[in-house]
Amino acid sequence: MRLDDTPSLYQQIAGKLAQLIHAGTLARGERLPSVRDLARQYGVAVSTVVQAYHWLEDAGLIAARPRSGFFVALRPVELPEPTFSRLQRKPREVSADWLGRRVLGRERPEGLLSFSSGTPGLDMLNPDRVRRALVRAVQRNRNLLCAYPDIRGEAEARRAIARYAVGMGCSLEADRILITGGCMDAIALCLRVVTQPGDVVAIESPTHFSFLELLQSLHLRALEIPMHPRHGLSLDALQLALDTQPVKAVLLVPTLSNPLGACMPQPERRRLVQMAAQHDIAVIEDAIYNDLVTLDDMRRTVKSYDTTGHVMLCHSFSKTLAPGLRLGWLEGGRWSDRLCAIKDTQSGGQSAVLELALADLITQAGQAAAMRQLRAQASARLEQARRIVDEHFPRGTRVSAPPGGLLLWMELPRGLDTVELHERCLAERMLIAPGTVFSSSGRFRNCLRLGMGNDWTPAHEVALQRMGGIATAMVRPKV
């Protein structure tokens, strides 16, 4: 059994077929090549293709018909994609009256139906498995709770993480890994080390609102770089920014960006690394969604191309395994020692028993299978949400088609104010994230992010339909 999560042959084949289905190249109802034909075509064993087909079947993408073979099960929802965002000319501080702060910070009634989370709920995770791992770690290490831990994290846990990172294309030394209190904790550490207050950080646009809050709290200025809806950060725009602005770091989510769900193509990842080395800036890579992407080749990190130590890789298992362990990790490249020193000074190490539980979990034989199942479940739920959007939201709505994860980005018809939609939804006890919270410069006023995380219920489906009705009613009749 493989310990790391390198895509095996059947996963690679399944990934390619999934791409063809999502792209509409293989249309709904179309018959897939026979198992034997495909095996010949790829030069693999028949059993490998069978495995791939079963994976696609689990994901709800294809269905078997007795004695006829496999057929594409889903009509791909053919909603148009969101548009390319514009370049921001000047960096700006995330201002205190940033609209996002008001939207995110307000008190909310109890019992909301939330569409605000991209984290799998209990129905998609395995609490028993996590619990058993922690109890084992506690019982096997009698004295660990009564001593200060290694500031970098338990060596055994760092070795397990280094092995895991092979599946992200990385060859990391365990001694240079630093375990943190989650992925955001890791990113905050990186920013503290490579910037001073007032410095400029290039970010994706739209970007995760937590990044904007983080930049604000560290007194950093944000420079929003346009995003291609499918391929992510525009490197041409970034190049222009690096040539004209004193950028100190680029903070991005190359795989399944939040909120867009874009994935940067591998050749561009390589180019990004070269740009960082040339301009001597840090790339802070948030790889938290890498385990959720259904395109296996998108699991390879920007970090994997790094030869000069300019890439700081941040990751955690909070979105796939156990949000409540509160553990993340980073490999900080050339800033490795300073990261460790600043963590030592400002917060200290994490609890060693939690780290050992994590090490146990990610090296278990069942881990790769658990991830595959999680990806299939998430994909099915995403597709379900896209279907409801297609049927119930106003004409002209554009929506992202991310290859995995639990987030959708929607662009509603121009003029439809999603802050107002957010208010109207709140009044009916539904919570969404309006587009303005994903920009510090007032963009995306007609956009919103839908999160299908937490526990998804039939009530959520109904609520989403209702939300579409509210939005449709808001579209002004043409004058």
Place this chain on the structure above:
Amino acid sequence: MRLDDTPSLYQQIAGKLAQLIHAGTLARGERLPSVRDLARQYGVAVSTVVQAYHWLEDAGLIAARPRSGFFVALRPVELPEPTFSRLQRKPREVSADWLGRRVLGRERPEGLLSFSSGTPGLDMLNPDRVRRALVRAVQRNRNLLCAYPDIRGEAEARRAIARYAVGMGCSLEADRILITGGCMDAIALCLRVVTQPGDVVAIESPTHFSFLELLQSLHLRALEIPMHPRHGLSLDALQLALDTQPVKAVLLVPTLSNPLGACMPQPERRRLVQMAAQHDIAVIEDAIYNDLVTLDDMRRTVKSYDTTGHVMLCHSFSKTLAPGLRLGWLEGGRWSDRLCAIKDTQSGGQSAVLELALADLITQAGQAAAMRQLRAQASARLEQARRIVDEHFPRGTRVSAPPGGLLLWMELPRGLDTVELHERCLAERMLIAPGTVFSSSGRFRNCLRLGMGNDWTPAHEVALQRMGGIATAMVRPKV
């Protein structure tokens, strides 16, 4: 059984007698008042005095002689106390070439006998009790590891902490407590909220080197305020500083300051609170050693006098219960909401199962007794170390007589360079902390801190005697 740790009657009586013994008022070999006499004198039950005497006996301060009563067991080591430190005129940045950084940051050989820790080792803590509490917490809360926690900490844990804080004289609302990743994490959060880079923070002199590292990493300037060896921070000097310098916050350890072991008298705590309110500055109170002090009335915090919300109380159980839980907490007064927001943004919550284990531990019936035993053990070890210092260190050595904890502060004869002593000790595989690491302005060159934490062995006793020999050899013969 009492849930909090308010000193009971017998503890108060034992504390008073301990003070008299340490001060030499009750001399070695002297007979203590009879149980009946003392009960009459204090107006308490005979059984209460018996309990007090047994406590002192456990602490090694008195001994029973059959049919004769109780006698003072220890000759108090009559070493002179350290001198009063001087006022620093101007705040200064903790510079990059701060001597402490070089001393603390260097690589050390394996297998050192360390005198650098003030944290009790496994021989003084109870790993089994902690382990059982964590396993219970994990088993009882099936899903907690698979959900993001409450950013403030589990409500049950915050309630337990609020009850515990009654023993520190505090009446805190559980809803305003914020659980952190240790005490230093709490202090760093407080500093981030009340200061900007470049601001001035008043600190004790000598102060804990970790505070200097923290100020440096947050780009803050330190203003060193003189310390009375027994009563701590000089409020007159602080007043002068507040009148002449733009101080934003005072960071101090009012009970068992590190490294001096000083305790600020209660009337001065009240005055400090008034000064903070008047100048509208924050007092960041590190109460991590409050559970270790043998003088029960010194367990009352500065925070307990706070009516305006200017005091930020930071505490953890890392020095008394379980360093490896990596939990601390704070009550941030008027900055409560901002502290919570910044923690949410920059790091996220702690692991809920650890918090519930902590709640279980500090509300267990045995907790108060465990603390008493820990204090008695620590006191005995301190006294043992003072005795060796008395017998083996050069004439003219001054040493602190802290009422509890595991740290001693020594002032060696003027001209004796403890950085050199530190080097010579390292060469013989002993680790001490030279005085210069406790100041950012090159002070305390002839001082050192001895920590009797971690696991204390007979080898440590021998090493300490040897250290005295090395120091004695370094004293230059008078010309």
